[in-house]
Amino acid sequence: MKTSKVHEDRSDSGRQPAESGHSSGGTASPAVPDEPPLPSAETPPPAVVPAAGCRFWLRRYGFISLLFFLAWAYGSILISRRHAQQPSFLLLEAHKTQTVRAKYPFTYRDLSQAQARKAEAARKQPAVFVLQEENIREALNAFRQRLAALAEPGKQSPTEQSPAEQELRTILTNGTAAEELLKIVRETMSGGIRAENLPVLDCDRTDCQCRARIISSDGVFERRYQTLLTLAEAQKVIEENFSRSIGHSGLDLSLLWSDPVWQPTLSYQHQESRRLQEEAMTAVSVPVRQFSPGEVLVTLSDEEQAILEAYEAANPHQDSPWWQDLDFGRENIIRILLLAFFIASFVFILCRVRISPASLRQRLTVSAIALMLHFFLVHFFVVLYHRLGLPAESLINFLPLALVPALMANLFDGRTAICTAVIVAIAVPLQVEVGVFQYQFFYLSLFTSLVGVGFFQYAKDRRDFIVGGFALGLAITIASILFCLDTHMEWSEIQSILPSILVISYSNGLLMGILVMALLPIFEYCFGLVTLSTLLELNDTNHFLLRRLQQEAPGTYQHSLNVAAIAEAAALAIQANVPLARVMALFHDIGKLAQPHYFAENFFGVDNPHDSLSPLDSAMIIRSHVEAGIALADKHHLRHSVRQAIEQHHGNSLITYFYQKAVQEAKASGQPVPEEQQFRYQYPLPQQKEVVIVSLADACEAAVRALVGRPTDYQSILRKAVSAVTPAIREGTTDQKALLEVCVSAVKDETGTVLTPDTILHKINEIINDKWNDQQFAQADITTAELETLKMSIQKTILEMHHFRPEYPGTAGKKSQ
DSSP, X not given: OBOOOOSSOOOOOOSOHHHHSSOOOOOOOSSOOOOOOOOOTTSOOOOOOOOOHHHHHHHHHHHHHHHXXXXXXXXXXXXXXXXXXXXXXXXXXXXXXXXXXXXXXXXXXXHHHHHHHHHHHHHTSOEEEEEOHHHHHHHHXXXXXXXXXXXXXXXXXXXXXXHHHHHHHHHHTSHHHHHHHHHHHHHHHHTOBOOSOOTXXXXXXXXXXXXXXXXXXXEEEEEEGGGOBOHHHHHHHHHHHHHHHHTOTTOOOGGGTTSTTOOOSEEEOHHHHHHHHHHHHHHOOOOEEEEOTTOBOOOOOHHHXXXXXXXXXXXXXXXXXXXXXXXXXXXXXXXXXXXXXHHHHHHHHHHHSOOSSOOHHHHHHHHHHHHHHHHHHHHHHHHHHHHHTOOGGXXXXXXXXXXXXXXXXXXXXXXXHHHHHHHHHHHHHHHSOOTTOHHHHHHHHHHHHHHHHHHHTTOOSHHHHHHHHHHHHHHHHHHHHHHHHHTTOOHHHHHHHHHHHHHHHHHHHHHHHHHHHHHHHHHHHHHTOOOHHHHHHHTOTTSHHHHHHHHHOHHHHHHHHHHHHHHHHHHHHTTXXXXXXXXHHHHTTGGGGSSGGGSGGGOSSSOOGGGGSOHHHHHHHHHHHHHHHHHHHHHTTOOHHHHHHHHHSSTTOBOHHHHHHXXXXXXXXXXXXOOGGGGBOOSOOOOSHHHHHHHHHHHHHHHHHHHHOOHHHHHHHHHHXXXXXXXXXXXXXXXXXXXXXXXXXXXXXXXXXXXOHHHHHHHHHHHHHHXXXXXXXTTSSOBHHHHHHHHHHHHHHHHHHTOOOOOOTTHHHHHHO
């Protein structure tokens, strides 16, 4: 049963706050009484202040409700998008129950494949040409005569000649230039000039490797078909080479190409080329495939694949605006309502689960934003999956299913993360169109998400995140293989795609580890959360504030270490956040750095400075260390949870020592009794159990430390005992038992200030009961059963700190010497 939450609270009190700086239990009684019982669960709780109606609810939870509505609306929009299914999913869905397998062995002759191979073999055969050398000689003779005619003085006047003809005549008057042109023409024609169009050949592709076989009087040689020149190409080559040789660019030789003897010099031999092709096709053997029982007989044909690709490409909603891409048909409406139901259930569970150190507002806000992040990432990766054209079996290991559950596990706890993993696994089949494989996607998504929760919940450094990424990659690989087996894929097929599955799965796992590690500080900073890695950093006693505390207030530093040890054991006993409780304890009194000499644990051989102050001034100084601690926490950017511990560990408790001192002085002087409120801390009550642990550990450690007293207290007790037994010794009494009874009778009033196991247990019970009666835990998320466990743990730890030992042998002899 939880303690009741109220707004008007009381606090505990301590024996000597001026010495400890904390409110602790009441003044010790002369004798140690029986252990007072802890208030039972049946104790009637105080009345709860009612909420201020709808306005209060909207002010407290309106923004969170808006966030969850936005998450639901965003998920609904993604559900309503009319995206075509991936063709591979369509195929798997259509053939899931129509797969034909061989029941007996047989041989299959693939004639279509043989035909394709024959066509390829025929295409690789060279085209046969004969070089027409007689035509070359005739063409050269005619070309020579044409050059000679151009070199002679023209019968026409220069004004009747075109500029190109005048330029050419001028160049050819040089006999060397004419011989050079004739040489270039001879080389080009001897290399072979083919006809413009040869329809029997398919060598127009840039990657064509077709060969040409040329038969001449000098023999037979082969060359690439694309290197054979046409008439136009040969004319261009001659013009370029001649222009380059005479150093004259842009020369026009079109006057030379009008001669009818300028014809192709290669004659295509159709019959010979066909004979070579037929011989090559005859040499091709028909592919034969042996089928054994159990092998799949029906596979996706190229035509079917092309049809499915065309179907996906023809999707009319691919490039349309998203608001025109919504489909609120019956099926999508059902999915949207299911999503609303599951999100509402998720919110209800979050409200019922107690999580430390996060408050209800924090976990609801972060959960809503995490859901929107999950919807966005799944949508982004699905779009990327479609763009990359990956096969169906790659979708399960491509989606970031474990990111949000792993993030929630590290930010909150395992219970919240498991709830998140379930809602994520449910949302994936609603958001992603997977045909008949919704059930497989649900349980495989849940499997990978739970693995992420298990490995990332306690991740605190880079090594943990990398190991978690590899473990998640292994889980995704297993999920992918199970999906393939569930879709009736043969093991041989799985082995063929296993390398790609491994690459995508482990890339996904490592990416999730990196994203979780990158997002954690962002969520911590934005929402005031604290993670395990941050707690481990703050747990370092070399922190700047703790080193200052050690140097400037060594007594407070030792007190904080003791409180941290007590709080750590207590948190472990009730399964609270152990690292958080320890960090809270280490930093809870950093405000004493402002005026360390006013706190009793820092008195070292000096007088009490409070003796010269009024009780009210002393109470204000004691109380001010909380405000100073909050200022230091803000200045050094301590986490919100640690700041809460600094602010709430005293609650609104009474500074009893100075209040009682003020009352005594007022009565002695005949003045009115001061108001109790003036001597109270003015800060919120503890809200979470870790702050309750620190509050109890702080008060109990200070009160027990006050029991030890100062050396002057022990000297006073010793003098009183010696004074009591001296007369009896002088009278000659030698009975040791009688002398001991005299000593005990003399100092019995001081036993409450002596550190014994009984006084320690009594003081701890007194502190816890006073805090309960003062309603300091009325707003805390802690039960009476947990308080009982805390009491037992604190008693055990403090007794272990102040353990008692027998005197070492020889010590008495040395003292007497």
